[in-house]
Amino acid sequence: MTSFSAHGLARSVGGRVLFEGLSLQLDTGETLVVRGPSGSGKTLLLRGLAGLDPIGAGTMTLDGAAPEQLGWGRWRRRVLFVAQDPPVHPGTPHDWVERVRHLKAQTSDLPTNPVMLAAQWGLAAPTWEQPWTELSGGERQRAALALALASDPAVLLLDEPTSALDPEATSAVEESLRGRAVIWVTHDSAQAARVGTRTLELRARP
């Protein structure tokens, strides 16, 4: 049972305050949907929680441990961010999986096979052997998400993870993520209603 919490988070960009005094709490089995207009700081919030971008103020803990206590590398692996538009890496998705598997922070092998996982979302196994440059946005999205899910993080931070997927793949992804601790940014209100157990609204600020 995971318990993730953040208190008093603040972030501004170029003197413009995106959010301040923001607190959130998440346990296993919950999906916190984050909504808000473009530019309201949804992605920066996720990246900040993942330890990929600085957060201006506030504290966060995973099962009571702050990132400094856990070590930032371990924090990132446990509180894992998946970008909306996963990058085109060198080589194939299979090479990417191998690179991730051999990181020092990956102390044990992947608990689940990402290829099997993504197959449930309609991503054919041979796709993993194709260069990233040849993959569509939806294929990259599924490959990146499958590896993230297969590495079994405590919290998944997903930035519009199904924005490039068809309705069948979208609902299969939603099904696979059920029961985990997820912070899910989406513009799709129907999806927010389907997956969200709670909602966080970020406002546009001048």
Add this chain to the structure above:
Amino acid sequence: MSGPIELAPWQIGAAAALVLLNGGLSVWLRLGLEKTLAIASVRSVVQLSLLGLVLEPVFAAGNPWLVGGICIVMVVLASRAAAKRSSRRFPGIVRSSLLALVVGAGSTALLGTAAIIQVDPWWEPRYLIPMLGMILGNGLTGISLGLDRCLQQLDEHRAQVDAILAFGADPWEASRPVVAEGLRAGMIPILNSMTVVGLVTIPGMMTGQILGGTPPLQAAAYQMLILFLIAAATAMGALVSVLLAARAVFDETGRLRPERIQRA
């Protein structure tokens, strides 16, 4: 014939006249290069004359402190040039280039004169200064190319670096491909010149020695030695500089800080 034919000023002037021809071409074709060409030519005359004027008394004095001082000035100037040539910079780039050149070029030049050629004394300026000059010239190119490529990759492929950081990679794991790419870029010029040397090009040092009356085989032996020293110095210098660059653009939490990479 033993020594070289002594050159009179008019002979340098005659060679420089050929550059005037290039200047004329530039004006005619509106290339806009004539000013740069003129400045570069004047700089060559001034800098090389100064070098000649400085080296003569230094060679005659035989003072190790003086030789050491000149070597330090050379390394410092080279590190500034290496940092300046890179199209992207990071805080501390000059210091990093200096360290890279001291580790790469300085140690290799000393090893070359003291341990390999076994010059006596090891700081003999006739050997140490020209060798250090050649090694520095190539080393700084390697460092600037390596830095340029490494910083460009980190700047343009931030999403790739973030994606691996997200899986818990430390900065070294996240930047390893970029460091390798920078090292490769830094090594390309010296690898290219090693490939064509003797077939297409007769390098400057060998030409100089042959003109000075050294038998060609002996000149070739010196050229090989200096090429190997240059390759070693370039590899070491480029490696140290790209490692320091990669370290400088990650913060203490292991996060990539792209704002630390400034475009020149």
